[in-house]
Amino acid sequence: MARTMTNYGLIGPERKKHNMAFENPNPSMDPFAGFWQDMMAKMNPTGMGQPFAPNSEDASKQMRRVFFDFWATQCEEYMRSEQFLDAMKQSMENAMAFKQQTNDFLSRVLKDTPMPTKTDTDSLMLVLRSFEEKVLTRLESISRRVDALENVAKAESSKAMPAKRRTKGDTQ
Amino acid sequence: MTIADAPFTQWMMTPGDMQKHWQEFLERMSHMPKVLEVARKTRVGATPTETVKQLDKVRLLRYLGDREQEFETPLIVVFALVNRPYILDLRKGKSVVSHFLSRGFNTYNVDWGVPSDGDRFLGMKDYIEGYMDEVVDHVCEECNVDQVNILGYCMGGSMSAMYTALHQDKVKNLILMAAPVDWSSRDHLLGQWTDKKVFDVDKLIEVYGNMPAEMLQNSFQMLKPVSSFVEKYFTFYENMHDEKFLEDFFAMETWLQDNVPVAGEMFREFVKHCMQENQLIQGKLRVGGRTVNLADITCPLLNLTAEQDHLVPCGLSHPLNDAVSSADRSTINFRAGHIGLAVGSRANKELWPNVANWLAERSSPIGV
Numbered sequence: 001m002a003r004t005m006t007n008y009g010l011i012g013p014e015r016k017k018h019n020m021a022f023e024n025p026n027p028s029m030d031p032f033a034g035f036w037q038d039m040m041a042k043m044n045p046t047g048m049g050q051p052f053a054p055n056s057e058d059a060s061k062q063m064r065r066v067f068f069d070f071w072a073t074q075c076e077e078y079m080r081s082e083q084f085l086d087a088m089k090q091s092m093e094n095a096m097a098f099k100q101q102t103n104d105f106l107s108r109v110l111k112d113t114p115m116p117t118k119t120d121t122d123s124l125m126l127v128l129r130s131f132e133e134k135v136l137t138r139l140e141s142i143s144r145r146v147d148a149l150e151n152v153a154k155a156e157s158s159k160a161m162p163a164k165r166r167t168k169g170d171t172q
Numbered sequence: 173m174t175i176a177d178a179p180f181t182q183w184m185m186t187p188g189d190m191q192k193h194w195q196e197f198l199e200r201m202s203h204m205p206k207v208l209e210v211a212r213k214t215r216v217g218a219t220p221t222e223t224v225k226q227l228d229k230v231r232l233l234r235y236l237g238d239r240e241q242e243f244e245t246p247l248i249v250v251f252a253l254v255n256r257p258y259i260l261d262l263r264k265g266k267s268v269v270s271h272f273l274s275r276g277f278n279t280y281n282v283d284w285g286v287p288s289d290g291d292r293f294l295g296m297k298d299y300i301e302g303y304m305d306e307v308v309d310h311v312c313e314e315c316n317v318d319q320v321n322i323l324g325y326c327m328g329g330s331m332s333a334m335y336t337a338l339h340q341d342k343v344k345n346l347i348l349m350a351a352p353v354d355w356s357s358r359d360h361l362l363g364q365w366t367d368k369k370v371f372d373v374d375k376l377i378e379v380y381g382n383m384p385a386e387m388l389q390n391s392f393q394m395l396k397p398v399s400s401f402v403e404k405y406f407t408f409y410e411n412m413h414d415e416k417f418l419e420d421f422f423a424m425e426t427w428l429q430d431n432v433p434v435a436g437e438m439f440r441e442f443v444k445h446c447m448q449e450n451q452l453i454q455g456k457l458r459v460g461g462r463t464v465n466l467a468d469i470t471c472p473l474l475n476l477t478a479e480q481d482h483l484v485p486c487g488l489s490h491p492l493n494d495a496v497s498s499a500d501r502s503t504i505n506f507r508a509g510h511i512g513l514a515v516g517s518r519a520n521k522e523l524w525p526n527v528a529n530w531l532a533e534r535s536s537p538i539g540v
Contacts, residue, residue, distance in 0.1 A: 064406070072398040079394070080364055089370050096379045103379065118381070121290065129293055 035074060203412045210415060214422040217258045218267045221281070225310045229285030230303045232310060234278070235261070235269055242276025243535040245344045246315045248307065249281045250335075252327035253299070253434045254388050256427065257281050259514055260325065263423050266515040268323075271524040275532055278315060282307055282328075284432075292381040292436035296334075296445075297460035299438055304335045308342050319344040321531060325514065326350050326484060330446065333492060334459060337468045345534050346469065347527065349476040350510055352488035353466070353495070354453040355446060360485045361395055366447050373443040383439040385431040392431075395482055424515070453491055466492065472500035472534050474527065478513040479505055500534070 078084055107117040116124075185193075225232040249269065251257035260281070261269040272279045282304070287294065311320050321344050324332025329351020336343045358364060365371060377383065393400040411417040451457040457464045475493055477486040486505055493501050506523050508516045513523075 068398055068403050071402075072396070075397050076361065079361060079397075085364065085367075085370050088365065092371070092376070096375055099379045118289070122292070122381075125290055125293055 038070070200409065200412050206415065207412055207418060210418040211422050214419055214426065216262055216423050216426050218261050218264045219269055219273065224280070224314065225307065227303055227306055229287065229291070230307070231283040231285060232307050233281045233283055235273055235281065237270075237273030237279070239274050239276055241278045242537055243278075243532065244315075244538050245317055245319055245321050245535050246278040246280060246311050247272050247321040247323060247531070248311055249279065250304070250322060250324040250328040250332045251282065251284070252325060253284050253438065254327060254431060256430045256432065257283050259427050259511070262427060262515050263420065265517070266420070266423075266520060268514050268520075268524055271520075271528040272323075272531070275528040277321070277528075277531065277535075280307075280311055286432045287382055287435040289381050292377070294435040295437035296331075296441045299435075300331055300335050300338070301460040301462075304331065305339065308335075308339070312342070318342070321345045321347070321535070323347040323349070324351055326510070327352075327442065329489075330442075330452065333466065333469065334452070334457070334464045336471065337464045337466050338459065338462060340468055340470055343471050345472045345474075345531055347474045347476065347531065348489070348492070349513055350478055350481055350484045350489065351475070351492070352446075352484045354488055354491040355448075355450045356453070357485075357487050360482070360488075362391075362483060363447070365391070366443055368448050371443070371448075373440050373448070377436040377440045380436070382433040382436045385433045388434070389429070389431040392483070424511075453495055466495040467497050469496040470498055473498045473502070474530055475501070475503045476513065476523070476527065477503065477505045478508045478510055480508065481510040481513070483510040502530075 103118060107119060110117045220236045221233040222236060223231050224234045249257065249260055251260065261267045264270075269279055269281070284299075284303075308320055312318060319342055322332045322336065324330070324347070326349070329348040330353060332346065333348060333351060333353055336346050355363065358367060366373075380387075408421060411421075445451045445457055449456075452464060453466065455463065455465045455467070473493065473496055475489055477489045478484075479486065490503060493503055504523065504527075506513060506519060508519050508523075513519055
């Protein structure tokens with residue numbers, strides 16, 4: 001068994017040679033075969049290529065760990081590939097197109113019955129937000145003007161205070 | 173070796189092994205009533221809270237700890253908008269909040285609520301300059317102080333950094349956990365998926381309104397498909413007899429399945445301006461007509477990152493320490509994952525007591 005696993009574990013040019021020796025009857029299986037060959041190759045350093053006690057708890061746990069780690073790495077590699085990213089983009093575009101169609105259909109149905117559509121509520125929200133924005137901006141400008149007026153009033157009263165005191169002193 | 177290992181060891185099974193596995197399977201299935209009972213009775217949120225302020229759907233919660241308040245400046249926890257904030261107080265022994273309460277901090281949490289279709293136009297300005305600022309003002313008024321401490325997690329951490337940069341005078345100490353600020357590196361999986369070429373966020377929000385919760389949840393799970401869809405259930409099968417494991421498992425599952433939609437405009441702005449255009453670290457991000465300049469942060473900063481974070485790799489958070497002007501700034505890179513940083517047993521034993529001490533050293537005791 002150990003011998004067989006070591007053969008499966010061949011990587012790089014040696015693996016190519018090995019495959020050519022079998023004249024590769026089904027090239028479409030290459031990615032699948034490559035997955036298992038790579039996994040077996042990675043199992044070797046963990047001792048999995050060597051005979052081990054079949055009932056050993058650690059061995060089976062270790063084997064599972066290696067398998068999951070390898071599977072996770074393969075998944076991540078695939079999910080980073082151009083192929084996957086294109087597929088993801090395509091599926092999102094399809095989902096958005098479908099949702100858009102549903103929205104349009106529902107809008108038409110709701111228009112026929114006297115009901116507000118999503119577009120109507122969105123427009124209403126936008127009007128409210130723009131109204132809120134205007135009110136807040138106006139309040140802010142009023143607040144600034146009030147602050148400025150208060151500052152002027154404070155400055156004037158502080159100017160007047162010493163003068164008042166002086167007047168009192170003069171009288172005494 | 174359990175039956176869960178069978179697919180990996182099948183070729184060496186003897187009839188005796190198979191019988192043993194079958195018996196073991198039946199034995200585990202006998203725990204099913206217990207599993208269902210634990211699933212039914214599992215509750216999330218370890219510490220009682222009271223709602224002290226409600227702003228539209230946003231609730232400000234105050235934790236009711238047993239310990240008397242020792243420090244003057246309260247702590248506000250700001251979580252991301254994509255999940256519920258109780259992850260920071262999931263269960264007894266897995267609660268970040270409990271460390272601050274037991275150290276004597278008056279602790280608050282911002283629950284952003286669940287946005288509905290009408291909230292699709294809420295943007296960064298509304299969340300940061302609106303809700304966050306009102307929450308901070310309210311806490312300051314309630315505690316009769318001028319400043320608060322902020323602890324921001326994940327996207328909530330980025331928002332906390334933005335808020336602190338805009339309102340440094342109101343923040344005494346800033347703690348960030350797994351908070352992304354620099355998206356210049358696109359090596360991580362989420363960075364690749366949200367790339368402009370692949371992800372048209374404008375169109376998505378135009379069509380969907382808010383960012384749907386299911387879409388977010390699927391994306392997060394797909395980042396680690398083997399762990400999310402396979403490995404987790406193997407572990408569950410092997411530990412079906414362990415009540416403590418089941419309680420933790422169901423509490424975690426409750427939180428994981430409890431995604432909430434994100435207000436459309438907020439999501440669009442965050443993805444477009446931060447993740448795709450990386451404006452925050454470059455000092456180009458504008459919130460409510462003001463430019464967010466991270467160099468305006470001068471308060472003590474503790475930047476916590478998770479070594480094995482698949483969602484926010486350390487490289488997205490570490491540049492913050494160079495961007496701020498704080499003289500007192502440090503980083504702890506803890507050996508955990510994105511969620512393990514909050515609920516991991518090691519993090520709760522080794523990291524959080526130290527973080528609470530860090531904050532205590534920089535806070536004034538009451539009456540001093």
